[in-house]
Amino acid sequence: MREIVIISGKGGTGKTSLTAAFAALAKNSVLCDADVDAADLHLLMQPEIRQQTDFMGGGIAVINPDLCIGCGTCMELCRFEAITDRFEVDTIRCEGCGVCVDFCPEKAIDFPTKRCGEWYLSDTRFGPMVHARLGIAEENSGKLVSLIRKEVRQLAEERGADLVITDGPPGIGCPVIASIGGATALVIVVEPTVSGIHDMERVVELAAHFRVPGMVCVNKWDLNPEMTEAIEQLAIKHNVAVLGRVPFDPAFTRSMVAGKTLFEYGEPTATQQQVRDIWAKIINSPSMNPLGIMDFKSTIQ
Amino acid sequence: MIISVASGKGGTGKTTISTNMALALGSGVEFLDCDVEEPNAHLFLKPVIERTELVTTPIPLVDLEKCTYCRKCSAICRFNAITVVSHKVLIFPELCHSCGGCMVVCPEGAITETGRELGEINFGARNGIRFINGRLRVGESMSPPLIKRVRSEADPEKVTIIDAPPGTSCPVIAAMNGADFVLMVTEPTPFGLHDLKLAVETVKLLGIPSGLVVNRSDIGDQEVFAYAEREQLPVLLTIPFERRIAEAYSQGRSIVEEFPEWKERFCELFHKIETIIQKRSTTV
Structure with a gap:
């Protein structure tokens, strides 16, 4: 199973638009949107959603006012300032560490698991x-991302697909x-701006x-050709392959x-051809197939 | 007064709006770059950095001389950051949330704390604008504690402008919670609108008044304006797409310095925000 993840460092450089374009070109692939935020x-x-599943995150503290004697132990121990003066838990601040739950002398604090979101198995064109x-x-965004990446791999295996295309955050x-x-x-999508090159360096x-x-x-790229040049030079310096340029379109x-x-x-259009060329470079790049495998489906996963 | 500039979707122009507002207002303003994963504001504000501090978060350190391998630390940790395997205590620093539970629970007093490097915080200034940013260490996953640290440096006497990270989860909350106003920046596209709706829900949850800047206002469709009207979200500024603005941005030049006619518009934007905050404080 091979997986390409499209990331950028900086937001709004065109990750999702390019992911979708790649999806239209790819053969026998499965898609994953890892930008869960x-x-x-x-x-x-x-x-078309086929299956919808709740995502359960960690617990969150809830103080039972009938049992609470206001001793202040929880407030003293909480490092996230999540206990208010009225001995209620500020759910925005609560980190879910459960320290207050364990040390409450009255056992007045519950720790129910919270539904943090949902994930879907779907079909698309x-x-x-x-x-x-x-x-x-x-x-828990990281936990949800790990979960859906595990699910997408399993799905790809079931459907006999040998490629996962993931839109990253x-x-x-x-x-x-x-x-x-x-x-x-x-695949790192960079825009030719001072922010773009700065963020690319961190992502590389x-x-x-x-x-x-x-x-x-x-x-x-044509918004700033000199910067585009600088980005490509930087990529080469860091031993990162240069795939090509997409114009402002x-x-x-x-x-x-x-x-x-x-x-x-x-x-x-010419832009479509450029994106097509970039996709061909991605698929045929040595990093996608360092062992020279002829048929990915027949390999032992 | 704290104004947090946020967006949901990345790349809509948070940094452009926040830095230009700061430059338009000039001396006496304080700028906090809380997009610690990808801080960019310094590229436009060009501050002189005066000092840099390392920021760490506490993680447990076990004294094996005192440890009896009772496993209480491992049992209490909700993040699986500490575990006992026969006569070894394994600590996974990158999983630790620094809650201190293991230290409190240890009956032998064998656990103290040391630091894990989160990143750095830089202090600087430019033309009377106080500048602070956080830079997350590459490879570090937890940005909220670093964002909170940057926020802790805010001077309550000043007008504080915060450049927030994209998204709607914990790092964004850390950059918005406790602000007097959230200025949302969007673009009138389906992606922009979709993520704006998420950002609006987030701000509602925090109970902070908000307003909208529509950047590249003439691309895409007009849905975002209809949505703003429905939500009674005031549109405080629109910036049309202009290639010269995009090109200036790409070179790290600010709008107010390149195109002086914009200075007044950014000052006006601030005054609109100020009026909304004042109105709210008199009615509450």
């Missing part, structure tokens, strides 16, 4: 898709780390830290408004 891929894929929705202001923190571990390769460092090979593609926004991928919108 602000998932958008479904807006282009219009998945480009194959099966696993996606999720983390509840507003919830923790922005940043370099918890959900990103959960998205890239064990991936075959990362992260890829190296977790030993996942990366490949870089510059989106909206309003067709991306227009196709998004129409709920379609780039390839389903309008007449064939």
Whole structure:
């Protein structure tokens, strides 16, 4: 099983639009939206949900006012300032460590597991898709990402697909780390701006830290050709493959408004050809197949 | 006064709006870059960094001389960050949430704390604008404690502008909780609108008044304006897509410095926010 994860460091560089375009080009693949915080891929894929499952996160403390004697032990021990003066738990601040639960002398604190969101197994016009929705202001995004990545691999195996295409979250923190571990390769979408190159450098460092090979593609490259050049030089310096350039093209926004991928919108364009070339480079890159395997389905997973 | 600039979707222009508002207001403002995973505000504010501090979070340190391997620490830890295997205590620093439970529960007093490096915090200034940012160490997964640390440096006497991370989960909450106002930045596209709705729900949950900036207001569709009206979310500023603005941004140049006509608009944006906050404080 091979998995490509599309990440960017900086948000809004075009991860989801390109993921959708790749999905339209890929053969026999399964899709995964690992940006569980602000998932958008479904807006282009219009998945038909086949199965919906609750995602249970960690516990959250609840003080029973009938048993509480107001001794203040919980308040004293809580490092997250989650216990209010009226001995109620501020659920926004509660980290779910359960220390107050264990040390309450009156056993007045409950620790029910909380439903933190849900995840879905769906079908789309480009194959099966696993996606999720983390509840507003919830923790455990990394845990949910790990869960859906495990599910998507299982689904891919069941359906005989040999490729998973995963739309990753922005940043370099918890959900990103959960998205890239064990991936075959990362496609890093960079925009040619001072922020774009700054964030790319951190994401490349992260890829190296977790030993996942990366490949870089510059989106909206013509907004700043010198910066595009600098990004590609930086990629080469860090031993990251350069995939190519995608121009600033309003067709991306227009196709998004129409709920379609780039390839389903309008007449064939030069941009489409560039994205097609980039996809061919990804699929044929040595990092996608370091052992020269001819048929991925026949290999032992 | 704390104004947190947030968005749901990434790349809508949080950093553009927050840095330009700070530059338009100038001296006396304080800027906190709380997007610690990918801090970018310094690229536009160009502050002189005066000092840098390492930020750590406490993790347990076990004194094996005192440890009796009773496993109470392992039993209490909800994050599986400490475990006892025969005569060894294994600690997984990256899983530890620094709650201190193991230290409190240890009957032998064998656990003390040491630090795990989260990242760094930088202090600087530019033209009278106080600047602070956090930079998460690459490979570190927990950003909220670093964000909280940056927030703890806020000067309550000043106008504090916070550049928040994208999303709606714990790092965003850490950057918005306790703010007087959340300024949301979106673009009028299906992705922008979808993620804006999530951000609006988040702000409602926190009970903070909010307003909207629509960036690249002439791309995409008009749905976001209809939504703002339905939600009674005031649209405080619209910025049309202009290639010269996008190009200036790509080179790290600010809008108010490049195109002086925008300075007044950003000052106006701030005054609208100020009025909303004042109105609210007199009615509450």
